[in-house]
Amino acid sequence: MRGKTRARSVAAVIATGMATALVLSGCSAGGGGDEAPELSDKPVTLRFTWWGNDARTAASEEVIAAFEKEYPNITIEPQFTDWAGYWDKLATETAANDAPDIIQMDEKYIATYGDRGALLDIKSLGDAVDTSDFPETALATGTLDDALYGIPVGLTSYSIMANPTLLEKAGIEVPDDKTWTWDDLAEIGAQVSAAGGGAEWGVAPWGFEDGGLNNWARQHGDALYTDGEVTIKPETVSSWYQQLLDMVDDGTTPPASNIIEKQSGGLAESFTATNTAAFGPWWNSQLTALSDASGSPLQSLRVPTTDGEADGSAYYKPSMYWSISSRSEHPAEAAAFVNFLANTEEAADILLTERGVPANEKIRAYIEPKLSETDKEVVAFLDGLSEDVGDAPAVTPPGGSAIEALLKQYTEQVLFKQLTPDQAAEGFIKDLKDAIANA
Numbered sequence: 001m002r003g004k005t006r007a008r009s010v011a012a013v014i015a016t017g018m019a020t021a022l023v024l025s026g027c028s029a030g031g032g033g034d035e036a037p038e039l040s041d042k043p044v045t046l047r048f049t050w051w052g053n054d055a056r057t058a059a060s061e062e063v064i065a066a067f068e069k070e071y072p073n074i075t076i077e078p079q080f081t082d083w084a085g086y087w088d089k090l091a092t093e094t095a096a097n098d099a100p101d102i103i104q105m106d107e108k109y110i111a112t113y114g115d116r117g118a119l120l121d122i123k124s125l126g127d128a129v130d131t132s133d134f135p136e137t138a139l140a141t142g143t144l145d146d147a148l149y150g151i152p153v154g155l156t157s158y159s160i161m162a163n164p165t166l167l168e169k170a171g172i173e174v175p176d177d178k179t180w181t182w183d184d185l186a187e188i189g190a191q192v193s194a195a196g197g198g199a200e201w202g203v204a205p206w207g208f209e210d211g212g213l214n215n216w217a218r219q220h221g222d223a224l225y226t227d228g229e230v231t232i233k234p235e236t237v238s239s240w241y242q243q244l245l246d247m248v249d250d251g252t253t254p255p256a257s258n259i260i261e262k263q264s265g266g267l268a269e270s271f272t273a274t275n276t277a278a279f280g281p282w283w284n285s286q287l288t289a290l291s292d293a294s295g296s297p298l299q300s301l302r303v304p305t306t307d308g309e310a311d312g313s314a315y316y317k318p319s320m321y322w323s324i325s326s327r328s329e330h331p332a333e334a335a336a337f338v339n340f341l342a343n344t345e346e347a348a349d350i351l352l353t354e355r356g357v358p359a360n361e362k363i364r365a366y367i368e369p370k371l372s373e374t375d376k377e378v379v380a381f382l383d384g385l386s387e388d389v390g391d392a393p394a395v396t397p398p399g400g401s402a403i404e405a406l407l408k409q410y411t412e413q414v415l416f417k418q419l420t421p422d423q424a425a426e427g428f429i430k431d432l433k434d435a436i437a438n439a
Contacts, residue, residue, distance in 0.1 A: 037332035050104035114149035128335035150321025154356020156285035177301035204280030207411030218313035237425035256415035312390030319356030399439025
């Protein structure tokens with residue numbers, strides 16, 4: 001019975017990827033030279049779409065008002081929804097040649113849209129969008145075949161969120177994150193769990209999103225993708241799952257049933273936010289949200305390495321991108337709005353870190369004095385990594401957006417011992433390859 005359920009789940013993931021590919025296949029690539037297009041002095045209306053909560057919507061609408069004041073002939077029509085419905089809506093609009101002019105884009109989808117010509121190569125707009133204050137490693141994550149399909153909005157990096165209060169309660173000091181190893185994490189985590197008496201644990205689990213797997217692969221000389229193909233080795237995925245399973249079995253992490261229950265509750269119900277795990281894997285930009293939810297003075301630590309030394313496995317990940325539709329009838333005006341969002345102090349004063357720590361280094365320095373203490377810690381963490389980060393990972397290929405659904409499926413089967421780590425690794429890789437092949 002479980003086998004049939006699994007098969008239907010995989011089929012659904014692949015079907016979703018195929019559907020996205022079909023609706024995008026009719027798009028033609030955006031063209032243009034290398035000179036900035038001229039702005040019109042006539043009335044122009046642009047549509048701007050994003051996903052997010054009420055706070056993001058309020059900030060976005062305030063930025064729109066500021067832009068319209070500076071460019072009185074340009075009207076920006078806002079269009080927003082939650083993450084769950086965002087991509088279906090965008091795919092439908094794109095298939096109908098009715099995509100919004102300015103699109104908030106995610107890394108998992110940028111190749112799917114860019115590869116099929118749905119996004120404009122921002123390089124073709126000359127200097128209409130200034131990228132001089134963005135690090136090359138950040139711009140590379142929005143680049144495909146030398147075309148820049150997205151300006152990175154904010155940066156984050158994978159981290160381990162530590163709860164100093166729980167560590168102190170267990171009589172343990174916060175470890176030196178520049179020298180600690182995975183063995184150190186397991187050892188310290190086991191001590192916290194032993195002191196917690198079944199109410200608090202050492203380590204919150206991983207396995208439900210690709211950031212952790214990407215980092216683990218890089219530490220082991222591997223990569224999720226190379227040249228648009230899935231190249232991660234089965235033994236890499238298997239060892240990642242085995243590390244998790246070992247911690248579950250010895251009580252360092254919560255039991256499998258607790259893990260699955262927490263997964264459905266979101267950030268506010270997580271082990272980290274409820275102060276029931278001393279360490280947890282998170283993107284470092286989530287420090288403020290987690291601190292607010294937990295009421296505890298949390299601290300971002302570097303991810304442990306195999307030998308306790310920086311190995312280039314850390315990387316900067318864009319929180320999202322600003323992209324322009326290749327079908328926009330007003331590329332000059334769309335570029336002006338993107339440039340306003342990405343490069344002006346006026347927009348920065350409004351957005352601050354709502355969409356992540358600005359990838360624009362000049363803007364990041366400008367807003368730092370205005371930030372809360374936890375947001376300042378987020379910026380300091382990223383700056384502290386600057387000499388140790390490696391090259392950006394390969395862009396997720398079309399169809400690769402299925403990865404999180406597949407990871408969730410296989411992680412649950414490993415946790416409940418329906419599959420061994422080796423079996424889960426083989427199945428995951430096969431299904432991810434199928435999703436990309438059918439995209």
